[in-house]
Amino acid sequence: MTDVDAVVPLDRVQPPQRAGEKEALVLRLDFLRETAVNKVAGLSTEQALTAALPPSALTPAGIVRHLMCVERWWFAIDFAAMDVPEPWSDDDIGGFELAPGESLATVVRTYLAECARSNEVIAAHGLDEVARGEGMEFDLRYAVIHLIEETGRHCGHLDLLREAIDGSVGD
Template sequence: MPADQVSAVERVRPPEDGDERATLTGMLDFLRDTVVHKVAGLTDEQAFSRPVPASELTPAGLVKHLTAIERFWFAIDFAGSDTEWPWTEDDPHGNFPLSPDDTLAAIVAAYRAECARSRQIVAGAALEDIAQGEDMTFNLRYALTHLIEETSRHAGHLDLLRESIDGTAGE
């Protein structure tokens, strides 16, 4: 595989008999790895393509969006850290824009780094802890559940896009 392509990662299924924290964090990590798995092996041309004519979604755009979602929910809203805002004034709601200098490998590396930061934030908090961001009232349990839902939904989008691009389906 060329150095500029994304390699598949090993996905570890979450525990089926774990406590609440292990189940929530294990499921989210499994879905995060699924996102990387779905784009592994794609060229930049494929990852930036819009294979479903009625949609503007691209595989690369979805991964970039999920990177911003991780930052927004965990670093900014939950931890209340003074971290760079993930969206521009032109796109304040975090759609799926790509820059001309983006590459899939760089987007996936940023996603994996943001997920690692999120894991660190989550590890240092209790599920009942309330978000520290301005005007935030949700707890960590809610944030984890929301990220499971959002990551799962976009992994489903990636399933459809990937199958449309090269016929790869499943897993």
């Protein structure tokens, strides 16, 4: 694995036990995002493309790519109505499939960039603001809570996959 292909663990910041609503939600989501990246840090791209728990086809890299997709879908497309490419195709609903030759490091960089864009959207709007996407009726609070749930659930999947691939366990 070359340095360009390496995924470096992030410093996870434990959210404060007392904070305003928006700060508490965003910091919890950031903590889970950091956890997802740390779950794949140290894996090679080959390992990250391993479906380690048959019959499931889930791979660590596919889960991180999916998390990038849901960040884009919920915050940029559905909430902010940004003119950005849809994150998945009709052939890959959910966005779990990597492009041929795509490395784990590339997937993680794309995910972190999408998380940064999501945080910009969150920072620019109030939690009570309603989504601008066509036919969307949820508020920003709902989207943030949904992404906390989604990211947390997939961190659990990453726990299981990582342990099956190389025995690594932990936070």
